[in-house]
Amino acid sequence: MDSRVRVITNKKSISEYIAEIWDYNELFWILAKRDIIVKYKQAVLGIGWAAIRPLITTLVMALAFGRLGKLDVNSTIPYMLIVSVGVTVWLYFSQSLTTISTSLVLNSNLVTKVYFPRLIIPLSSIFIGLVDVVVSLVVFAGLCIFYQYVPDWKVIFIPFILVLTFLASFGVGLIAAVLNVKYRDIGQLISFVVQFGTFLSPVAYLTDAYKDGANGGFMYKLALLNPVTGCIDAMRWSMLGDFAAFNWGSFIPLIVFVLITFFYSIRFFRKHEDTFVDYI
Amino acid sequence: MTVLSIENISKKYILSSKGKSNNDLRDTITGWSKRLVNPGGISADIKQDFWALKNVSFDVQQGDRLGLVGANGAGKSTLLKILSQITEPTTGSIRIRGRMASLLEVGTGFHPELTGRENIFLNGAILGMRKAEINRHFDAIVDFAGIEKFIDTPVKRYSSGMYVRLGFAIAAHLEPEILVVDEVLAVGDADFQKKSIGKMRDVSNSGRTLLFVSHNLTAVQGLCNKGAYLRSGELIKYGPVDEVITEYIKNVSKFQLAQSWTDPGPAPGNDFVKIKSIRLVPDESHTRPNLDTTTHLRLELEYWNFIDNAELNVSIFLYSMTGECIFNIGDEAKFYQKGTVKAVCEIPGDFLNDGSYYLSVMIVRDRLAPVYFFEDAIAFDIIDYREGTEWVGKWPGAIRPKMIQVRSWQTELS
Structure with missing residues (x-):
């Protein structure tokens, strides 16, 4: 028999906490798998939707901003490619943010009935967006073939930038998830943020576009504070060859943002996780 | 350990x-x-x-x-x-x-x-x-x-x-x-x-x-x-x-196994009859602390009769918790003089199933006219008692009579 003695009190050390999360790694995988299976179940096109969404979004954005907004005039490479990278990053960020922030409430049947480290729930959201990202990248590859464009070696940085993108959504998402347990208003707010973010982040245009017009310098600085700007800039640097230079101006704020929100959100989560069951 | x-x-x-x-x-x-x-x-x-x-x-x-x-x-x-x-x-x-x-x-x-x-x-x-x-x-x-x-x-x-x-x-x-x-x-x-x-x-x-x-x-x-x-x-x-x-x-349990009044004034009833006492007692042979399915019960009722030469009889209603009437029985009508009248009813053990019950009593005049209906006079619980079975689920049925027996025997050897 398992002779370990467990003690339940209202105090738990950080090492016990981490060890416990590790102990439940199988649950982490199975929850991630569940979310992915369920998402594409009973849909005729199934995983096909993961390709249709970025493709159509890219087409519409390229039409609206590039053709109608006349942003594509100075571009040395096909505008569709620029937009496609932005859409890939944005869809991953927004999807992770939405999933994480609603994860606790959507799994309330688990939270109120069984014990496991609660952090497993938001953590397992990492994969649901990842499937879509991989398909988006395939769409990008398809566009490259169509435009006969060859990216260079810097594409090996794609995974690192994706991890950064997930972490950028994780901190905010986690805080929102905790608040959402008590205040369902947060769920509404997040869908709002995602809607605006599509246009305020440099998804369908280059970050430099902020520099144009009156107060351009100030607007550009504001745009750099948006963590998604850092993600998209870095991704364009990695996927579009020599077209985009590495933008430290947006990368450093991103790293700072990730570090602060990551650690703060986990502390915030730990502080409140014991009361989830009482408020959910 | x-x-x-x-x-x-x-x-x-x-x-x-x-x-x-x-x-x-x-x-x-x-x-x-x-x-x-x-x-x-x-x-x-x-x-x-x-x-x-x-x-x-x-x-x-x-x-x-x-x-x-x-x-x-x-x-x-x-x-x-x-x-x-x-x-x-x-x-x-x-x-x-x-x-x-x-x-x-x-x-x-x-x-x-x-x-x-x-x-x-x-x-x-x-x-x-x-x-x-x-x-x-x-x-x-x-x-x-x-x-x-x-x-x-x-x-x-x-x-x-x-x-x-x-x-x-x-x-x-x-x-x-x-x-x-x-x-x-x-x-x-x-x-x-x-x-x-x-x-x-x-x-x-x-x-x-x-x-x-x-x-x-x-x-x-x-x-x-x-x-x-x-x-x-x-x-x-x-x-x-x-x-x-x-x-x-x-x-x-919201037991109410007995009610009694010493004075007819506040006692329940009307100008014809008033209840003096009613109680449900287990048989002396019952030693366990709670009433269970094997317990033999006796209902004792005593009432004041205010009319001479009244032809009266008592009718007893037993209800399950859900309000279903388990039985209704009465005694033979007899002529009584002014004073107190006593009625006793025996409910055998191994007859009721486990559950909560309540009991009402009606006093009837001239074999047809209800004089007074004393509702919910007694409330009691009967707990389960069983031996010789491994089954521990709820025993179904309104009653669990032992007097109805099932016998089986071997009819042929092969």
Whole structure:
């Protein structure tokens, strides 16, 4: 028999906490798998939707901003490619943010009935967006073939930038998830943020576009504070060859943002996780 | 060996009422602004502490089968939630030796879109099983639940019975050292209940420990050797299961076994008759503390008659808790003079089933006209008593008469 003695009190050390999360790694995988299976179940096109969404979004954005907004005039490479990278990053960020922030409430049947480290729930959201990202990248590859464009070696940085993108959504998402347990208003707010973010982040245009017009310098600085700007800039640097230079101006704020929100959100989560069951 | 030791566990909930519900952002923000506008003003918050559990302590030994009883709101569920770590105790600590699995409901986390197979792995992982363990028990689980044919069908297409059976089957194969079970027996058909009780017996027979919460006292009595009785968050009694159940029944039943009046003034009745006394007494040979299904009962009624030469008879109605009339019997009409009249009715043992009953009495004049109907005069509970059977589920039927007998014999040898 398992002779370990467990003690339940209202105090738990950080090492016990981490060890416990590790102990439940199988649950982490199975929850991630569940979310992915369920998402594409009973849909005729199934995983096909993961390709249709970025493709159509890219087409519409390229039409609206590039053709109608006349942003594509100075571009040395096909505008569709620029937009496609932005859409890939944005869809991953927004999807992770939405999933994480609603994860606790959507799994309330688990939270109120069984014990496991609660952090497993938001953590397992990492994969649901990842499937879509991989398909988006395939769409990008398809566009490259169509435009006969060859990216260079810097594409090996794609995974690192994706991890950064997930972490950028994780901190905010986690805080929102905790608040959402008590205040369902947060769920509404997040869908709002995602809607605006599509246009305020440099998804369908280059970050430099902020520099144009009156107060351009100030607007550009504001745009750099948006963590998604850092993600998209870095991704364009990695996927579009020599077209985009590495933008430290947006990368450093991103790293700072990730570090602060990551650690703060986990502390915030730990502080409140014991009361989830009482408020959910 | 002590496998579970509960020390001074208390759990406090804060109930805030009126003025601040704190449940949506608007309330919180208006609360802030009120405080901003009117700092130090009369606070609208009325916060009240509510102790769901108060200094509960007990130890459970390995192999014990502990039944937790108590009325709704006594703190049973809170204790289970603390034991299963869903919520943390406000004070105190619990030491657990070995793996504990708790079954607060069956099929926790089942996803309707997933198939039975996928849900077995999902639910198993949620309950803390390793993948290898689930693989090892997979066939046994499917077999126990009896869903071989539907294993690859999404559970949303399952009948509710199949759903519950699958949920219990997974939990039953957990093999924890300590199993905590809450009321799962309330579901499923008789056949499945028998299977699940059998499984819980196996758990305890193999030296593992069982914690069982149920309102079905028969099941608790049949399955457990120890009992703990909680009332308003406090542990009232802990010990051998029979003693605990006796204590519990003594506390909760709304017994009214006798009523009497010395003076006709306030007594129930009218100008013709008034009730003097009514009581239900067990036969002298009954020695156990509670009325049970074997107890022989005697109903004694005495009333004042205010009219000379009245032709009266008594009619007795026995109702089940649900209001169904079990029987209505009367005596022969006779002529009585002014004064008191007594009536006695014997209800034999091994006749009524276990349950709650109440009794009404009617006094009839001239064989047809009700003079007075004394409703709900007596209320009593009969608890279960059985021997020679392994079945611990609720015994069906309004009555359980022993005088009707079943005999069987061998007719042919082959």
